Amino acid sequence: MQIVLATHNKDKIREIKNLLTDLPVEIKTFEDFPEMPDVDETGATLEENAILKSNAINEYTGLAALADDTGLEVDALGGQPGVYSARYAGPGCSYEDNCNKLLEELKNVSVERRGAAFRTVIAITWSEGDVETAEGIADGIITSSKQGVSGFGYDPVFYYPPAGKTFAEMTLDEKNKVSHRGLALLKAKELIKTHLKNI
Numbered sequence: 001m002q003i004v005l006a007t008h009n010k011d012k013i014r015e016i017k018n019l020l021t022d023l024p025v026e027i028k029t030f031e032d033f034p035e036m037p038d039v040d041e042t043g044a045t046l047e048e049n050a051i052l053k054s055n056a057i058n059e060y061t062g063l064a065a066l067a068d069d070t071g072l073e074v075d076a077l078g079g080q081p082g083v084y085s086a087r088y089a090g091p092g093c094s095y096e097d098n099c100n101k102l103l104e105e106l107k108n109v110s111v112e113r114r115g116a117a118f119r120t121v122i123a124i125t126w127s128e129g130d131v132e133t134a135e136g137i138a139d140g141i142i143t144s145s146k147q148g149v150s151g152f153g154y155d156p157v158f159y160y161p162p163a164g165k166t167f168a169e170m171t172l173d174e175k176n177k178v179s180h181r182g183l184a185l186l187k188a189k190e191l192i193k194t195h196l197k198n199i
């Protein structure tokens, strides 16, 4: 069986591939489909966006398609940037711009009020109209400065208390064991295994 990852984000591809290695499925990416479209994230929720992406890439490739949509929900910002996490610092912004904006917004917020959660929704479109989703959440605290160079996105400002370090200070394996995406993928793996049994 083949599953295509509905993303152009090489950081996500690295994490997802790392977690799906032990399944009897062949993982395809945009490198196998160079003209694969970038799907606009026009949904109002992470779930809507994940499904938009998995449906579009299933339709484009004819293969089962797996998409992830992730948001960082910051308590002191009433759950923002949430579904807008990618464009938080404006159109075309970099990971660093987003981290800097978040640190600036929270500069007067005490450590007790810096709680945040990463939330990932994974959607798998097996075929038109046949979609399943899985969710994963990781709770943490927004730091007051960037720490660590691994990972991507908001990882340098996301302190994960059980590990005593930020996601950007963890190895890929360490992060994947506890992260929002790792947890969502564990559930997605069960969906894939069940699907394989039923075909």
Ligand code: IMP
Binding pocket: 009, 041, 068, 069, 070, 071, 072, 085, 086, 087, 095, 098, 151, 152, 153, 154, 155, 167, 179, 181
């Ligand atoms: P999207 O799922 O591609 O829409 O991601 C939304 C935003 O969250 C982007 O700015 C990503 O860089 C960021 N993001 C997604 N996953 C992670 C992660 O695992 N760690 C840190 N930032 C992430």
